[in-house]
Amino acid sequence: MSAEMPPPAGATRADPARIEPVPGVAKPDPILIATDLRRAFGGLKAVDVDRLEVQRGWITSMIGPNGAGKTTLFNVLTGFDKPQEGHWHLNGGALVGIPSFRVARRGMVRTFQLTKSLARLTVVENMLVAAKDQTGEGFFGALLGRWHATERRNEERAMASLEQFGLAHMADQYAGSLSGGQRKLLEMARALMVEPELVMLDEPTAGVNPALTQSLLGHITGLRDRGMSVVFIEHDMDVVQEISDWVVCLSQGRIIAEGPPRVVARNPAVIDAYLGTHHGEEPDG
Amino acid sequence: MDWLKILIDAGRAAVGVPAAAYALSSIGLNLQFGYTGLLNFGHVAFMLVGAYGMAITADAGAPLWLGIPVGIAAAAVLGLLLGIPTLRLRADYLAIVTIAAGEILRLLARSSFAEPLTNGVFGIQAFAGAFYDINPIPDGQYGIGRFRFDERTLWVMLVAWTLVVLAALLIRRLTRSPWGRVIRAIREDEDAARSLGKNVFSYKLQSLVIGGAVGATAGMVLAINQQNVAPDDWLPLLTFYSFTIVIIGGPGRLWGPVVGSVIFWFLFVLLDGFMNGAVAQGWFGDLLTSTDVGPIRFALLGVALMLLMIFRPQGIFGSREEMLIDVR
Numbered sequence: 001m002s003a004e005m006p007p008p009a010g011a012t013r014a015d016p017a018r019i020e021p022v023p024g025v026a027k028p029d030p031i032l033i034a035t036d037l038r039r040a041f042g043g044l045k046a047v048d049v050d051r052l053e054v055q056r057g058w059i060t061s062m063i064g065p066n067g068a069g070k071t072t073l074f075n076v077l078t079g080f081d082k083p084q085e086g087h088w089h090l091n092g093g094a095l096v097g098i099p100s101f102r103v104a105r106r107g108m109v110r111t112f113q114l115t116k117s118l119a120r121l122t123v124v125e126n127m128l129v130a131a132k133d134q135t136g137e138g139f140f141g142a143l144l145g146r147w148h149a150t151e152r153r154n155e156e157r158a159m160a161s162l163e164q165f166g167l168a169h170m171a172d173q174y175a176g177s178l179s180g181g182q183r184k185l186l187e188m189a190r191a192l193m194v195e196p197e198l199v200m201l202d203e204p205t206a207g208v209n210p211a212l213t214q215s216l217l218g219h220i221t222g223l224r225d226r227g228m229s230v231v232f233i234e235h236d237m238d239v240v241q242e243i244s245d246w247v248v249c250l251s252q253g254r255i256i257a258e259g260p261p262r263v264v265a266r267n268p269a270v271i272d273a274y275l276g277t278h279h280g281e282e283p284d285g
Numbered sequence: 286m287d288w289l290k291i292l293i294d295a296g297r298a299a300v301g302v303p304a305a306a307y308a309l310s311s312i313g314l315n316l317q318f319g320y321t322g323l324l325n326f327g328h329v330a331f332m333l334v335g336a337y338g339m340a341i342t343a344d345a346g347a348p349l350w351l352g353i354p355v356g357i358a359a360a361a362v363l364g365l366l367l368g369i370p371t372l373r374l375r376a377d378y379l380a381i382v383t384i385a386a387g388e389i390l391r392l393l394a395r396s397s398f399a400e401p402l403t404n405g406v407f408g409i410q411a412f413a414g415a416f417y418d419i420n421p422i423p424d425g426q427y428g429i430g431r432f433r434f435d436e437r438t439l440w441v442m443l444v445a446w447t448l449v450v451l452a453a454l455l456i457r458r459l460t461r462s463p464w465g466r467v468i469r470a471i472r473e474d475e476d477a478a479r480s481l482g483k484n485v486f487s488y489k490l491q492s493l494v495i496g497g498a499v500g501a502t503a504g505m506v507l508a509i510n511q512q513n514v515a516p517d518d519w520l521p522l523l524t525f526y527s528f529t530i531v532i533i534g535g536p537g538r539l540w541g542p543v544v545g546s547v548i549f550w551f552l553f554v555l556l557d558g559f560m561n562g563a564v565a566q567g568w569f570g571d572l573l574t575s576t577d578v579g580p581i582r583f584a585l586l587g588v589a590l591m592l593l594m595i596f597r598p599q600g601i602f603g604s605r606e607e608m609l610i611d612v613r
Contacts, residue, residue, distance in 0.1 A: 080476065104482035116477035118470045119610050129470045130481040134463045137483075139491055142462035151463065176610030194482055 013057050016245050021259025021267075024051035031056040031198050031229050032077070032108070037086030039069075039076050039253075046072040047083065048253040054198070059220060059230045061240045061261070064250035065274055070233045071113060073250065074202055078110045079103040090198065105132070109196035113203045113233070115183040119176030123167055126175050126186055127158035130193035158193065165189040165219065181212040188219060199223055201232035205239060217243050237265065249273065286566055291558035293431045298554035299547045302438065305445035306506040307549065310523075311530040311542030312452045313499030318528070319536030320460055321492040322472030324376050327367070327383030328500050329523040330390050334359040335501025336508035336519070337394060341402055343412035350415075353505065360501035363390075364494035372489045379493075387521055394516040408515025416441075416509050445506045449543060452499050457539050459495070468492055469537070500527075529590055535600025544601055552589065556582050 014028045030053040039047040046069045054060050062070050075081035077088060079100035088095050090108050098106075118126050128134075131154040136147025162168040165185045170178060175186060184204055191199055204220065205213045213236075221243055223230050234240050240247055240261055247264040249257040251273035257264050264270055298304060310332055317323040338356030343349045367386055371379045394403045403409065420440040426433045434442065459465050468488050470478045475485050508514045527542075530549045534541025560578040563569060573581065593600075599608040 078480070080479070099484075100476075100479045101482050101484050104480055109482075110480050112476070112480070116474045116480075118473035118477060120473055120607050121466070121469055125466055125469075128463070129466050129478070129483075132482065136463035137467050139459075139464060139495075142459050142464035145458070145462070147463055174607065174610050190481065 013245070014055055016058070016260040019259075021257070021263045023255040023258055025053070025258065027053040027055040029056045030054060032088065032090055032231075034077065034088035035086065037073070037076060037083050037088065039072055039081065039083040039086075045069075045253045047076060049073065049086075049255055052248065052255060054229065054231055055246060056197075056229050057224065057227065058245035059224050059232070059243055060246045060248060061244040062231060062233045062248050062250060063235070063237075063240055063264075063270075067252075068250040068273075069253040070250055071202055072253075074110060074200055074231075074233065077103075078108060078200060080110075104194055104196075107195075107197035108200060109191045109194045109198075110200035111187045111191055111202055111204065113206065115180070115187050117175040117178065117183045117186055119174060121175055122172050123162065123175050123178070123186060124155070124158055124171040126190050127162060127193050128154050130190045131157070132193075132195060154193075161189050161192060164222075166215070181208045184208055184212075184216060185219070188216070192223070196228065198229045198231065201230065203233050203235070205234065205236065213239070241265065286559075286562035290431065291555060291562060294558050295551045295555035296432060297434070299551035300442065300446075301434075301550065302441045302445050302506065302510040304546050304550040305442060305449050306503045306510070307526060307530055308449045308543045308546035309445070309452055309506060310500045310503030311527045311534070311546055312449070312456055313496035313503070314524075314527045315496075315531050315534075315536065315538075315542045316456055316460070316468075316499070317492055317496035319531055319538065319541070320465065320472065321468040321489060321496075322376070323372075323489060323493060323496075324380035325383050325493065325496070326380045326524055327385070327387035327521075328497075328527050329519050329521060330363060330367075330383065330387040331360045331497035331500035332504030332507070332523060333387070333390050333394070333519040334363050335504030336514045337403060337409075337504075338501070339505045340409040340412045340508055340514040343415070344404075344409045348415065349413060353502075356501045356505055357498045360497040361494050364497040365490065368490045368493045372486055372493070384521065384524075387519070387524065391516050391519050394519075403514075403516070406516060408513055408518075410513050412514075413509040413512050441506070441510050445510075448502055448506065452502070453539060453543060456499075460539065464488075472537075529586070532590070532600055533593060535603030538600065538602035541600055541602045548601070553582070553586065556585055 019025055019027065032054040034049055034052045037047055037049040038045065064070055072081060076083045079095065079098055090106055093106060095103060118129065121129065134147060134150050134154065135141035136151065141147060159168060159171065162171055167182060167186060167189065170182065175183065178186060188204065204216055208216060217239060220230055220232065244261045247258060247261050248255055249264055249270045256269045256273055257267040310328060313331065314325060314328045317325045335356040338359040339352030342352035342355045367383055371382045393399055395406055397405060417437060420436060422436040422440050424436050426435055427439055428434055467478065467483050470483065471485050471488055478485050530545035531542055533548055534545030557578065560581060561575060564573055564575050564578060599605055
């Protein structure tokens with residue numbers, strides 16, 4: 001399961017160190033901008049973000065204690081949940097009120113904290129179902145039957161991708177028979193079949209053994225090197241330090257700090273969020 | 286007890302018109318339940334609108350064939366009415382709404398309010414003469430020994446089984462295409478399908494409408510066979526016959542409903558014949574009388590279904606491997 005990718009395009013990436021590490025700071029080339037985003041469940045403000053910009057071509061980690069609103073923010077941004085107020089744009093296109101499947105088609109694809117493999121589809125079917133522009137997915141397209149050429153192209157792409165993710169030998173097995181770690185890999189590979197510009201990974205390394213975590217991280221940096229932008233939720237600070245270009249820390253729905261990993265790790269507000277205000281609870285980062 | 290007669294009756298039922306009609310209705314339900322995971326507990330409603338759509342059209346003096354598109358269109362409208370408010374919600378809501386809709390439609394057809402159209406509890410009779418007029422089969426009895434059918438029954442059987450094959454081929458074309466892959470993905474996990482850019486609501490609605498339209502043609506076959514459409518022919522029980530058939534054959538398997546229906550009707554009539562024979566012979570003494578046979582037959586069918594769920598939950602065609610997959 002080699003994670004070797006072409007040499008990083010880091011030279012052309014914006015330098016995180018040159019951006020002021022304060023919450024809501026503007027980025028040179030943001031792919032995603034959210035403003036005044038609020039999502040409350042009754043009296044609980046799960047998301048209360050004044051401004052968030054996600055830089056194109058970076059790996060942005062989202063950290064924060066349990067219940068900080070990271071997953072809710074993901075849900076809202078990807079159309080799986082509706083905020084009470086707020087605006088957000090992907091590549092300049094407004095996403096307010098856009099259903100989740102259209103968000104995915106516009107180039108922002110997410111994965112889930114609890115892996116959602118399509119258990120009674122084979123691994124390769126899992127990949128193919130994610131491919132875009134298959135006319136055979138329409139009712140009349142299916143009846144007419146002129147979808148086989150596209151299917152073959154998609155199959156080639158799917159197999160190449162499965163090869164990269166070390167799942168090619170499992171292609172014809174049911175996804176439900178994969179191990180937890182393999183499902184994580186499959187979910188990531190499947191998301192890439194949608195040809196996203198921005199990949200949102202919700203705890204991709206949760207419950208995965210250390211060796212596989214390394215391989216997953218290799219794939220994540222691989223995404224960046226292929227020109228995609230990545231936002232991912234992560235609890236392990238070592239992982240965050242290792243691969244992030246930028247870190248956003250949430251606590252009680254608000255962005256309390258953002259900046260390059262080393263800067264955020266020393267930020268007193270972050271340390272407070274994990275240890276101070278929540279002491280007595282198990283810190284998870 | 287005449288064992289041969291019981292066997293022959295069961296054999297006739299296995300290939301008869303009801304078996305074909307239930308195969309057809311179960312093919313529709315299988316698309317909804319087996320492939321898409323929709324819990325349509327009101328499949329009988331689609332059969333009802335198909336039957337009434339055809340009967341009312343013919344009864345109004347229009348040609349019988351015009352009843353076919355009318356019945357199918359009525360089923361499509363019903364699918365949209367049931368699906369649009371419920372398919373965005375959790376799966377259980379569709380189940381609740383469909384089971385109620387079936388009963389509402391039956392009671393509506395019964396009501397004095399609808400009498401000018403449906404003729405109330407008496408129903409519409411003798412509307413399908415045009416179908417029998419074009420019967421190409423010469424008068425007579427066809428078959429071997431006691432296993433035979435007259436030309437009328439044979440004509441309906443021929444058309445009904447042809448429809449079964451056509452419907453199965455349509456479903457095969459759909460389910461083996463990328464369209465079918467998407468609906469199976471939705472069955473596995475709606476949110477995953479959404480996250481991959483699939484319009485889950487639209488696919489579920491399509492599946493409900495197409496499955497419903499196939500169910501409507503099954504209703505038409507039953508109506509033509511009986512030359513009679515009365516409201517109380519369309520009890521919720523019919524939906525559960527279809528579910529039993531789908532489960533016998535194996536949900537999500539192309540030919541499952543067809544084989545399931547044949548087995549279902551064979552066993553159903555076999556049990557009936559055996560129980561009646563046994564009661565007539567006095568095997569059960571005073572314990573059972575001939576009026577108990579009907580209910581007991583259903584009880585035994587229930588036991589058979591339970592045994593099936595325990596020992597072969599994947600049905601005849603399903604794969605054990607697939608069944609054992611931990612669906613997460």
